[in-house]
Amino acid sequence: xxxxxxxxxxxxELSKLPSIGRKSAQRLALHILRADLNEVRNLSDVLIDLKExxxxxxxxxxxxxxxxxxxxxxxxxxxxxxxxxxxxxxxIAIEKTNEFSGLYHVLGGVLSPLSGKDADxxxxxxxxxxxxxxEIVEVILALNPDTExxxxxxxxxxxxxxxxxxVSRLARGLPIGGDLEFADEATIGRAxxxxxxx
Amino acid sequence: xxxxxxxxxxxxELSKLPSIGRKSAQRLALHILRADLNEVRNLSDVLIDLKExxxxxxxxxxxxxxxxxxxxxxxxxxxxxxxxxxxxxxxIAIEKTNEFSGLYHVLGGVLSPLSGKDADxxxxxxxxxxxxxxEIVEVILALNPDTExxxxxxxxxxxxxxxxxxVSRLARGLPIGGDLEFADEATIGRAxxxxxxx
Numbered sequence: 001x002x003x004x005x006x007x008x009x010x011x012x013e014l015s016k017l018p019s020i021g022r023k024s025a026q027r028l029a030l031h032i033l034r035a036d037l038n039e040v041r042n043l044s045d046v047l048i049d050l051k052e053x054x055x056x057x058x059x060x061x062x063x064x065x066x067x068x069x070x071x072x073x074x075x076x077x078x079x080x081x082x083x084x085x086x087x088x089x090x091x092i093a094i095e096k097t098n099e100f101s102g103l104y105h106v107l108g109g110v111l112s113p114l115s116g117k118d119a120d121x122x123x124x125x126x127x128x129x130x131x132x133x134x135e136i137v138e139v140i141l142a143l144n145p146d147t148e149x150x151x152x153x154x155x156x157x158x159x160x161x162x163x164x165x166x167v168s169r170l171a172r173g174l175p176i177g178g179d180l181e182f183a184d185e186a187t188i189g190r191a192x193x194x195x196x197x198x
Numbered sequence: 199x200x201x202x203x204x205x206x207x208x209x210x211e212l213s214k215l216p217s218i219g220r221k222s223a224q225r226l227a228l229h230i231l232r233a234d235l236n237e238v239r240n241l242s243d244v245l246i247d248l249k250e251x252x253x254x255x256x257x258x259x260x261x262x263x264x265x266x267x268x269x270x271x272x273x274x275x276x277x278x279x280x281x282x283x284x285x286x287x288x289x290i291a292i293e294k295t296n297e298f299s300g301l302y303h304v305l306g307g308v309l310s311p312l313s314g315k316d317a318d319x320x321x322x323x324x325x326x327x328x329x330x331x332x333e334i335v336e337v338i339l340a341l342n343p344d345t346e347x348x349x350x351x352x353x354x355x356x357x358x359x360x361x362x363x364x365v366s367r368l369a370r371g372l373p374i375g376g377d378l379e380f381a382d383e384a385t386i387g388r389a390x391x392x393x394x395x396x
Contacts, residue, residue, distance in 0.1 A: 044242035050208040
């Protein structure tokens with residue numbers, strides 16, 4: 001099969017990206033082939049820029065363009081609440097809701113003995129430091145509602161026991177706009193148990 | 199919502215790519231954020247390289263690293279057969295089968311009045327030129343088995359009538375490894391009509 005080396009290399013590199021298989025990589029490479037050179041330069045530049053001009057916030061481990069992120073620096077944020085999340089993408093997801101105005105703490109994972117993630121590999125000591133030395137009133141544990149997320153939440157709740165802070169986690173229940181009929185049993189069960197008076 | 203500008207720009211550029219939505223673009227951007235700088239440089243370089251160091255073969259319009267592609271230049275290819283395809287990706291797909299050793303001709307599209315693709319926007323005069331001036335014995339029309347592909351095939355077959363060449367198209371029938379039960383009626387119908395004696 002005669003595929004030019006430059007095309008093959010582009011396909012190889014693109015297929016290293018997450019959820020991009022060989023077929024998608026080929027489609028992307030052929031798209032780039034047809035695209036305007038300036039467009040491709042631009043794409044290439046923003047990716048390098050993203051890598052070179054961002055860093056991890058030294059306070060909360062969120063993505064940042066300086067050593068402290070915009071959220072940690074902002075005067076408008078409520079400095080008494082920390083929302084603990086697994087990944088940077090979770091910060092973005094919660095920010096999109098516009099329902100939270102406190103600070104974040106990105107753990108960088110959850111406890112997962114199977115994939116070798118233990119407490120030391122998470123940004124936990126930094127969380128404890130913030131709770132000990134800040135004016136924190138509440139820590140919201142916003143981890144995924146799965147076994148690893150729950151285990152990690154319980155672990156952190158225990159770690160925070162000695163400090164005078166309220167520890168909460170996100171509500172479980174029916175997703176908004178969802179249909180009771182199509183919700184799974186575990187979700188409905190939790191929604192019944194956590195019912196609230198109206 | 200506070201997303202750093204560099205991240206937002208990367209998401210914007212990535213979501214311009216085909217079949218990459220906002221969510222996938224965000225996932226890719228966050229992957230790049232975590233990836234090694236050298237890896238990202240490498241990706242960025244191969245994309246620019248793909249764009250800058252490839253061109254369209256002046257004979258068959260396939261992708262090429264020089265002005266004539268490796269297939270057109272090869273001494274091993276059968277110069278009497280041309281396989282007409284819509285896109286460069288079709289050349290790759292047919293090359294992968296190892297069943298064809300002739301030359302190609304990339305049309306750059308099919309006739310499609312709805313999307314404004316007429317005969318002048320396809321590389322048809324160049325095909326006629328090759329058939330007129332070469333040692334061509336057979337032209338295989340390997341266009342998609344849909345309405346536009348069929349129409350374009352009929353159109354090209356008519357164009358080639360005045361020349362002394364055999365014109366064929368790919369067989370239609372049941373996909374290999376497929377299950378009769380799950381094939382659509384049109385495919386089964388065609389397979390019955392085109393049955394061959396064994």
